[in-house]
Amino acid sequence: DGKFITLAVESSCDETSVAIMADGREILSNIISSQIDIHKQYGGVVPEIASRHHLENINHVTNQALSEAGCSFSDVDMIGVTKGPGLVGALLIGVAAAKSYAAALNLPLVGVHHILGHISANFIEHKDLEPPFTALVISGGHTYIAEMESYTSCRILGSTRDDAAGEAYDKVARVLGLGYPGGPLIDKIAKEGNPEAVHFKRVFLEKDSFDFSFSGIKTGVLNYVNTEKQAGREINVADVAASFQQAVLDVTVAKAVGAAELLKKDRLVLAGGVAANSKLRQMLSDECKKKGIKVYYPSPVLCTDNAAMIGCAAYYSYKAGNRDGLDMDAYADLPL
Ligand code: KG4
Ligand code: ZN
Numbered sequence: 001d002g003k004f005i006t007l008a009v010e011s012s013c014d015e016t017s018v019a020i021m022a023d024g025r026e027i028l029s030n031i032i033s034s035q036i037d038i039h040k041q042y043g044g045v046v047p048e049i050a051s052r053h054h055l056e057n058i059n060h061v062t063n064q065a066l067s068e069a070g071c072s073f074s075d076v077d078m079i080g081v082t083k084g085p086g087l088v089g090a091l092l093i094g095v096a097a098a099k100s101y102a103a104a105l106n107l108p109l110v111g112v113h114h115i116l117g118h119i120s121a122n123f124i125e126h127k128d129l130e131p132p133f134t135a136l137v138i139s140g141g142h143t144y145i146a147e148m149e150s151y152t153s154c155r156i157l158g159s160t161r162d163d164a165a166g167e168a169y170d171k172v173a174r175v176l177g178l179g180y181p182g183g184p185l186i187d188k189i190a191k192e193g194n195p196e197a198v199h200f201k202r203v204f205l206e207k208d209s210f211d212f213s214f215s216g217i218k219t220g221v222l223n224y225v226n227t228e229k230q231a232g233r234e235i236n237v238a239d240v241a242a243s244f245q246q247a248v249l250d251v252t253v254a255k256a257v258g259a260a261e262l263l264k265k266d267r268l269v270l271a272g273g274v275a276a277n278s279k280l281r282q283m284l285s286d287e288c289k290k291k292g293i294k295v296y297y298p299s300p301v302l303c304t305d306n307a308a309m310i311g312c313a314a315y316y317s318y319k320a321g322n323r324d325g326l327d328m329d330a331y332a333d334l335p336l
Helices: 036-040 047-069 088-105 114-125 165-175 182-190 215-230 237-262 278-291 307-319
Strands: 005-010 015-022 026-034 078-084 109-113 133-138 143-148 154-159 267-271 294-296
Touching (some): 005 088, 005 307, 015 047, 026 307, 036 047, 078 088, 088 109, 109 307, 114 133, 114 143, 114 154, 114 267, 114 307, 143 237, 154 237, 165 215, 165 237, 215 237, 237 267, 237 278, 267 278
Parallel strands (some): 078 109, 133 267, 267 294
Antiparallel strands (some): 005 015, 015 026, 133 143, 143 154
């Protein structure tokens, strides 16, 4: 009915996803085929296995996305795809699929940055939201505080110097024997624990820095667990999980709110897998309420990897005049 239809592909890590978007912000379908159950047994994502499963799934997921949206290939106006950053072998499957759809249908092709995708997830559910605003991007591979200047450009104020926040959650969950992926498991069990039971160091780095360091806290938890075990004491997993989470979030919330205040932006937008964390949402909402800052975050299914967010970002990139050729590559590292 005259709407601009984007078919978007995401394959940067362990989710094969294809979405059909109307006019950028409306989801007609968003199929996410997760490989979590396969990678679980290895305690993390195995890149080779991820690539193979993307390859096995991509056509099926595409057909399912089209049929759920009530579309056929001939209704599609543009192809969007994640071109990086991520696992390069995994990205290449999505990029190759997107290129072949664009070539066969003679449609424009737009490659997008995965992080712009995560931030754009917010445009889907918050119809009034538009740049500029301050963003906290917090996922398994990335931790950034940024200023979203327009739909297509983002200025980084700070990032992690070692582990990403989600990576810290996953590693600590492994130390505590909780399983993979650790974020949702820690989120859940921490609700039953005392966040003040164990003190873990809060690493703020230099004064006024918006950078993060999360690798120390993983060692802190490991040392605590080993010390307790050696002393023959039983550890309370819920208490340790709650204390770890409190330490990570105290720093994260303080820095994100500090950035929003510095930029004089009265809107703070959360994005990435860890943005699904219930305690983070609650702490940020409480803190921002005091400061008169409005907080936005996507519903959990749009926080973790999905193609709808990529379709939204691709739509705005297309509107800004960006196009990619069939020589487009996939990039393990890609600057914002
Ligand atoms: O955005 P995402 O799907 O992939 C990347 O681009 O990295 O994020 C996955 C990360 C994992 O580390 C996972 O443990 C974490 O997000 N995560 C959470 C929660 N849900 C997912 N971390 C904390 N609390 C959650 N509820
Ligand atoms: Zn992601």
